[in-house]
Amino acid sequence: MNVPADLKYAKSHEWARREADGTVTVGISDHAQEALGDIVFLELPAVGRKVNAGEECAVVESVKAASDIYAPLSGEVVAANQAVIDAPESVNADAYAHWLFKIRPDNLADLDALLDAAAYAKVAEEA
Amino acid sequence: MEPGTENNMTKHTPLHSAHLRLGGKMVDFAGWDMPLHYGSQIEEHHHVRHAAGMFDVSHMLAIDLEGAGALALLLKLLANDVGKLTEPGRALYTCMLNPQGGVIDDLIVYFFRPDFYRLVVNAGSADKDVVWMLQHAGQVRVRARRDLAIIAVQGPQARAKAWVAFPGLEAASAALKPFAATWFDDMLVARTGYTGEDGFEFILPIERTVNIWNTLLDAGVQPIGLGARDTLRLEAGMNLYGQDMDEITTPLESGLAWTVSAESPRDFIGKAALADAPRLRAQRGLLLLDKGVLRAHQKVHTAHGAGEITSGGYSPTMNQSIALARLPIDTAVGDIVEVEIRDKRLKARVVKPPFVRNGTILI
Secondary structure, eight states: OOOOTTOEEOTTSEEEEEOTTSOEEEEEOHHHHHHHOSEEEEEOOOTTOEEOTTOEEEEEEESSOEEEEEOSSOEEEEEEOHHHHHOTHHHHHOTTTSOOEEEEESOGGGGGGSBOHHHHHHHHHHO | OOTTOEETTEEOOTTHHHHHHTTOEEEEETTEEEEEESSOHHHHHHHHHHSOEEEEOTTSEEEEEESTTHHHHHHHHBSSOGGGOOSTTBEEEEEEEOTTSOEEEEEEEEEEETTEEEEEEOGGGHHHHHHHHHHHHTTSEEEEOTTEEEEEEESTTHHHHHHHHSTTHHHHHTTOOTTBEEEETTEEEESOOSSSSOEEEEEEEHHHHHHHHHHHHHTTOEEOOHHHHHHHHHHTTOOOBTTTBOTTSOGGGTTOGGGOOOSSSOOOTTHHHHHHSOOOEEEEEEEEOSSSOOOTTOEEEETTEEEEEEEEEEETTTTEEEEEEEEETTOOTTOEEEEEETTEEEEEEEEOSOSEETTEEOO
16 A cells, blocks of 8 residues: 655545645545546535535545545645646546645644554555 | 355355456445456446457356246246247347336346246346246246356457357357357357447356356456446446336336337236336436536436436546436437536436447447
């Protein structure tokens, strides 16, 4: 299982990366893309939307089913990745290179409350 | 472990180990541990449309009916008219109805002799089918053939690759018409399938299944999971039991009027109910015009009232979402309707299935 050590993770299988400008980039884990199967459509949150941690804010549709994506932390959506909307299969090819959206968190310290790679790997293994 | 026996409640076909060796992602399907895909479902779908792929469908059950009353029994049990089958090996697609006109199962019946027919039924309905047949069988012997496995080889190159794999098969099967079958050694070779492509279904003894599968692999036939089987059949406009048909809906409201032989004087179970049933809804195809994916159970709003999607998904061939839906009967091909997907209403066009046949988009 591919779980990069430099990222934080939510139990609901999103990854989060702190950027130099204070925003947090969000995507889905390799385990999640594998479980979903071929991804064919994504619905991403509008830029400017305020989201709460744990709130449904995106949808990934695969050949199998539609799956909700949850905001890993509270804040404002500052970017949505048009590239994955245009090429949904890129998330299957590399789930960590292809982010879904960026959040400017209300409180950057919330990131620390997410799982580290080792803890997430355990969650994914048991899923 | 023996094929067909249970382990942790999940049944295995004779090819279970082969699927694991090939990297199959296994899922539960009607109590059977089956391959969903072996890597990419979409790639497998395209492979069947363009070349040749094979499916393990051994979870489906062959049932042999033997005895002097076999023809009379099937004339009563099946909504299509088995009396039309006179040439040995010819097959017919049909529903088996309950007295209320609901569909107990859909199946293919092969004729060999008036005292010998073979039915192939869905995995999830197999047990209740056998019970139902036994209730009406009288002196006719009903044999559930769990000693047989089924491999479907499908695609424009399917027959040619099967002929390369098995010397002598070409001579035995080249003249076979669609919906006809012939014996080859101890295999029944049928020119049938569930993908909208040409090909064969092999019904064969379980002891030989792994060997036959590997011979087809060596001939360049790629293994295909049940995920692609579902998108292929949806594009081909073919119903899936439990989604597009069920025990509380008549075949007339499930797009299957063409399989009901109501005009013949024969009486069959469900016939009277069908004659009385109000026909308020009809099966139509939907093509999603907005971005998104149609799924079963989504609500459809039409000018004539509400309907429901019975099967939906992403069509790899059309790169667009398609569905089968049960809509108010006045809904016409070409109408624009709205589908409720989460908090949105997306536009779809009503079309006439099939969407794709023999590699060609028809919509």
